[in-house]
Amino acid sequence: MTSTTSVQDKSWLWVFLAWLVALTATLGALFLGEVMGVLPCVLCWYQRIAMFPLVIILAVGLMPFEERCVRYALPLAVVGWIVALYHSLLYWGVIPKDLVPCGEGASCTDVKAVLFGFVPVPLLSIAAFSLVVVILSIVKKGSRNE
Amino acid sequence: MNKRILVVSAGLLALVVFALGVFFYTQQQAQQAAQLAQANRTALVRPHSPAFGNPGAKVTIVEFIDPACETCSAFFPLVKSLVGGSSGQVNLVMRYAPLHKGSDEVVKILEAARMQDLYWPVLQALLKSQSVWVVHHEARPERVWDLIQDTGLDVAKARADMNSPRVAEVVAQDIADGKTLKVTKTPGFFVNGKPLVDFGSDQLKALVAREVRSAYGK
Numbered sequence: 358m359t360s361t362t363s364v365q366d367k368s369w370l371w372v373f374l375a376w377l378v379a380l381t382a383t384l385g386a387l388f389l390g391e392v393m394g395v396l397p398c399v400l401c402w403y404q405r406i407a408m409f410p411l412v413i414i415l416a417v418g419l420m421p422f423e424e425r426c427v428r429y430a431l432p433l434a435v436v437g438w439i440v441a442l443y444h445s446l447l448y449w450g451v452i453p454k455d456l457v458p459c460g461e462g463a464s465c466t467d468v469k470a471v472l473f474g475f476v477p478v479p480l481l482s483i484a485a486f487s488l489v490v491v492i493l494s495i496v497k498k499g500s501r502n503e
Numbered sequence: 504m505n506k507r508i509l510v511v512s513a514g515l516l517a518l519v520v521f522a523l524g525v526f527f528y529t530q531q532q533a534q535q536a537a538q539l540a541q542a543n544r545t546a547l548v549r550p551h552s553p554a555f556g557n558p559g560a561k562v563t564i565v566e567f568i569d570p571a572c573e574t575c576s577a578f579f580p581l582v583k584s585l586v587g588g589s590s591g592q593v594n595l596v597m598r599y600a601p602l603h604k605g606s607d608e609v610v611k612i613l614e615a616a617r618m619q620d621l622y623w624p625v626l627q628a629l630l631k632s633q634s635v636w637v638v639h640h641e642a643r644p645e646r647v648w649d650l651i652q653d654t655g656l657d658v659a660k661a662r663a664d665m666n667s668p669r670v671a672e673v674v675a676q677d678i679a680d681g682k683t684l685k686v687t688k689t690p691g692f693f694v695n696g697k698p699l700v701d702f703g704s705d706q707l708k709a710l711v712a713r714e715v716r717s718a719y720g721k
Contacts (some may be wrong), residue, residue, distance in 0.1 A: 420507045
């Protein structure tokens with residue numbers, strides 16, 4: 358009984374951590390776009406579409422704790438991670454730029470998309486998605502082993 | 504229950520941090536904009552800029568306008584009334600910031616109209632008929648001519664004048680000054696060199712009133 362509770366507590370803490378990451382990333386993206394006026398490019402929008410709902414889904418899953426929320430959140434996070442990876446590869450020129458589907462609006466490889474003068478925004482995005490994917494995978498694995 | 508409190512307070516904390524960030528960032532931006540305008544006073548008004556109202560007024564509103572911008576159109580009556588209702592204490596200087604696609608051509612038409620002393624009537628007609636010649640945020644200069652004929656404009660002359668080097672020079676200077684002053688949205692207002700940072704009609708009225716008070720006492 359006690360062991361189940363502690364496992365549950367641990368899972369809760371992991372999901373809470375993933376939620377904090379998603380919350381920080383979401384507010385950060387909103388600050389960048391709405392306050393600092395940096396226009397989101399097309400790929401940024403797809404990443405936002407994957408990141409923003411995580412805040413809601415995980416928050417609902419945390420109170421009261423429902424481990425199933427990981428099942429709903431993980432696919433979103435994985436899709437976002439894939440887009441973020443593609444975006445990062447574009448940004449560093451690994452994928453040639455002429456394949457980019459960025460017609461209108463802000464460019465996805467704009468060097469101005471840099472925070473504090475040296476952290477590129479696509480890097481922040483892939484870091485956040487990676488963290489969420491890893492954390493949620495840990496929770497999923499833990500629940501399977503039970 | 505403890506967990507619920509933890510989640511809610513973490514969420515609230517994040518929102519507070521966000522709000523503080525907004526507050527400090529906008530304040531810093533406002534300060535920078537004021538310093539920028541202060542350092543580039545010559546870029547605010549050029550000898551070629553069209554002016555409206557008493558030339559001796561101690562308060563000058565500089566408006567960076569894009570004739571294709573809806574908000575510019577909506578603000579125009581207010582701006583005119585601020586000048587008209589000031590009994591000579593406030594005047595207005597117009598600068599061009601053609602940010603919409605195709606708008607630079609329309610600005611050239613305005614300059615050509617100015618050569619025939621028809622700047623204000625043509626501007627008024629343009630702003631009134633905006634929905635006809637601005638399609639999906641793109642200006643269609645060809646549609647403009649029919650709409651401004653009633654002002655008495657000599658269209659043939661204006662068509663020739665708008666492509667003169669003098670007009671190109673004026674427009675290029677205005678665009679360059681707009682960039683210097685970081686006017687990225689229109690209308691961009693400066694009142695006696697002070698930028699309107701917090702945008703809105705009440706804020707503009709307040710800024711003008713403040714400048715009138717400090718220039719004329721009372």
